[in-house]
Amino acid sequence: MNVVRGDRRKLGKQALSFAVVIGIWFAPIPAGLTSEAWHLFAVFAAAIFSVVVNAFPLLTASLLAVGTVVLTGTVDPAKAFAGFANSSVLLVVVAFLVAHAVVKSGLGRRISLLVVSAFGRSTLGLGYSIFLTDALIAPAFPSNTSRGGVLYPIILSLAQSGGSNPEDVETRRLGGYLMFCGMASLSVSSALWLTATSANPIGVSLAAQSGVKISFGTLLLAASIPALATILLLPLIISRLFPPGVTDTPDAPAMARKELHSMGPLTRDEWIVAVTFAVMVTGWVMADSLRLSLTAVAFAGLGVLLATNVLTLEDINLQGSTLVTFFWLAVLFALSGQLNELGFMGYVGGKLTAMLEGIAWPVAYVVLMVLYVLMHYMFVSQAAQVLALFGVFLDVAVRSGVPASLMSFALLFASSYFSTITPQGGSQNIIFVGSNYLTQGELYRLGFLTTGFCLLAFLVLGTPWLLFVAR
Numbered sequence: 001m002n003v004v005r006g007d008r009r010k011l012g013k014q015a016l017s018f019a020v021v022i023g024i025w026f027a028p029i030p031a032g033l034t035s036e037a038w039h040l041f042a043v044f045a046a047a048i049f050s051v052v053v054n055a056f057p058l059l060t061a062s063l064l065a066v067g068t069v070v071l072t073g074t075v076d077p078a079k080a081f082a083g084f085a086n087s088s089v090l091l092v093v094v095a096f097l098v099a100h101a102v103v104k105s106g107l108g109r110r111i112s113l114l115v116v117s118a119f120g121r122s123t124l125g126l127g128y129s130i131f132l133t134d135a136l137i138a139p140a141f142p143s144n145t146s147r148g149g150v151l152y153p154i155i156l157s158l159a160q161s162g163g164s165n166p167e168d169v170e171t172r173r174l175g176g177y178l179m180f181c182g183m184a185s186l187s188v189s190s191a192l193w194l195t196a197t198s199a200n201p202i203g204v205s206l207a208a209q210s211g212v213k214i215s216f217g218t219l220l221l222a223a224s225i226p227a228l229a230t231i232l233l234l235p236l237i238i239s240r241l242f243p244p245g246v247t248d249t250p251d252a253p254a255m256a257r258k259e260l261h262s263m264g265p266l267t268r269d270e271w272i273v274a275v276t277f278a279v280m281v282t283g284w285v286m287a288d289s290l291r292l293s294l295t296a297v298a299f300a301g302l303g304v305l306l307a308t309n310v311l312t313l314e315d316i317n318l319q320g321s322t323l324v325t326f327f328w329l330a331v332l333f334a335l336s337g338q339l340n341e342l343g344f345m346g347y348v349g350g351k352l353t354a355m356l357e358g359i360a361w362p363v364a365y366v367v368l369m370v371l372y373v374l375m376h377y378m379f380v381s382q383a384a385q386v387l388a389l390f391g392v393f394l395d396v397a398v399r400s401g402v403p404a405s406l407m408s409f410a411l412l413f414a415s416s417y418f419s420t421i422t423p424q425g426g427s428q429n430i431i432f433v434g435s436n437y438l439t440q441g442e443l444y445r446l447g448f449l450t451t452g453f454c455l456l457a458f459l460v461l462g463t464p465w466l467l468f469v470a471r
Helices: 002-025 035-052 058-071 087-105 107-119 123-140 144-161 172-189 199-208 216-241 252-263 268-285 294-307 313-317 320-341 344-355 361-378 382-399 404-420 427-433 440-469
Strands: none
Touching (some): 002 035, 035 058, 035 344, 035 382, 087 144, 087 268, 087 294, 087 313, 107 123, 107 144, 107 252, 123 144, 144 172, 144 252, 144 427, 172 216, 172 404, 172 427, 172 440, 199 320, 199 382, 216 440, 320 382, 361 404, 382 404, 404 427
């Protein structure tokens, strides 16, 4: 009975999604917009809506959208499919495959255990070890979900070794604290590294359309002060918001060292992955000065891993999720770009600018950032919000007098740290939510409070730092 009810609810959401596109498509076209811009908006909005309400997966919605706009003549096929040759999209796909090598070789787990062995004597120390571990491995993972897959087994074993049980009202708090530290660390570390999440390259490309060039090195520099400050403070803040009960975990370092001992010395594959990854990160950092392509560096690294058999063609064949990401990212990236090219983003920006007319740019900047973060309550995908709103908010900010570079970086950072505002705010959250150490109410409360703290930290610390380094 529940299955039938669930199927009916799903069909209802799908029907509503189609109603959205039809309703907007045939609505009167606002003055100042072409029919192509309005019809593309109808399809794009319905696709994002269908993902938000969980009517269709992101891949399905994307394929339906691109098929519709091309078959109706709304967008030229060459422009609709241009995203498949976009360097930022290719970078994400290749980085996904390199991340698999980090997991397969065991290097990710070894790094986690090393950090825990050094900092895990207390619950707070374990929290810091989670944040530090994630920050160290983040450049190799363009997916928060992939990094969560590395962190979660370690966090779960730490919780269980500390006697924490999700079914026990008293002991579950240790596990709940550690699980939320995992969620929060994934959101903040993604703001630090260009290759830490698929949403970053999208935002970088959209910022470039406004003349703001953001590279691996410039993002790291711009994010360093606010991101490192939040990494230093969040474990302590979370422990105050959600006291773990247990404060000392003297056995954790010994457990980590035992695991490390059982792993033995670095294997051949770990050495190859470590060296290759170090060279890739160096290439990404020095890309501007050496005039290197970020994507070419990633391709070269992947080639080394394949040539040395650290990764095999069979491994790639099994990475179906990578192909899924490639399809939806390429499609939505291209359609988002066409919305801007056809003038829709400029039209919406003009309306928002009129609403903010007469307001000093610092006030407009704060208002727009708060609104951008709060709107993530309506999204289940960070990338979807970046595609839908990043360009619009950036354009409105520039029209209101906000420096383009300041707003570009601020939006890019927010697109990472707002992921914990709801349990479904990022796919990586689901891994930790599924542990059942935290209730839905606790997740929403902690998500709101920690996201608010991150917003405040990035505004108070990040804004003057950005105005200094982006002069």
